[in-house]
Amino acid sequence: MTTPVDTLSPxxxxxxxxxxxxxxxxxxxxTVAQIHALLFLAGRPMHAEEIAEILVVARSNVSTSLRELTNLNLIxxxxxxxxRRDHFETGKDVWELFRTVVRERKAREFDPTVxxxxxxxxxxAFAQEPADARARMKETLVLMSALSAWGEEMLRLEPATLMKLMKLGSKIQKLLRENA
Structure with missing residues (x-):
């Protein structure tokens, strides 16, 4: 006897x-991540009942997970x-998914810290803090602000350019040392 999860290839x-x-x-x-993976691999819209059946999870869990994925702008x-049922789909472009994840995490985690x-x-009252604590907070702010600006720049690059940049790896470090 096959179970619904058996409808997925190994x-x-x-x-x-x-x-x-x-x-x-x-x-x-x-479950949220599994649903996203299923929708990504399926490459087609799926309704909640089908998702619940394939993954063998409770329908209520699927509904909650779909809401979370929608709030994360991933589906x-x-x-x-x-x-008449709602169907759900995710992007098929892995680069756009990457950009969405980075943007959403930045907005929810990074930006509030900055x-x-x-x-x-x-x-x-900051002036009353110990000098070393003030220095560390300022350094952290400078670093996180620079990382935020760099992240925004990277998100604007075309995928092919971003891939070339990532493949450069340690060559960038060598180039920077030579031009220092």
Whole structure:
């Protein structure tokens, strides 16, 4: 007897399960990551019941996970002619998915930290903090602001250019040393 999860090929099942494990390491619920992986591999819109059946998870868990993926801008709702159910799909372009993840994580995690550091440094009480603590906060703000600006620049690059840049790796370090 085959179970719904058996409708995935062994390779696809392995990818979906691994993506779920990775999701939990990234701070995302395992089912959320597995649903995203399933939609990515399927390359077509799927409704919640189908997702629940294939992954053998509760329908309520699928609904909650789909809401989270929608809030993260990783999936969108689509409607199919003749079917009143909501269907969900994710982008097929791995580079656009990468950009979405980076943008969303930056907005939710990085930018608030930069904002709090700016507020701390601007607070009149900041002058009362020990000099070494003030220096560390300022250095952290400078670093995070520079990383934020660099990240924005990287997100604007075309995928081919970004791939070339990533492949340069240690060659950039050598180039910078030669021009220093």
């Amino acid at each position: 390779v696809s099942r392995r990818f979906v399960l691994h993506w779920g494990e990775m999701g939990s390491r990234w701070g995302v619920n395992r 969108k709702v689509v409607h199919l002619l003749g079917d 904002g709090v550091l700016k507020e701390c440094v601007a607070d009149p």
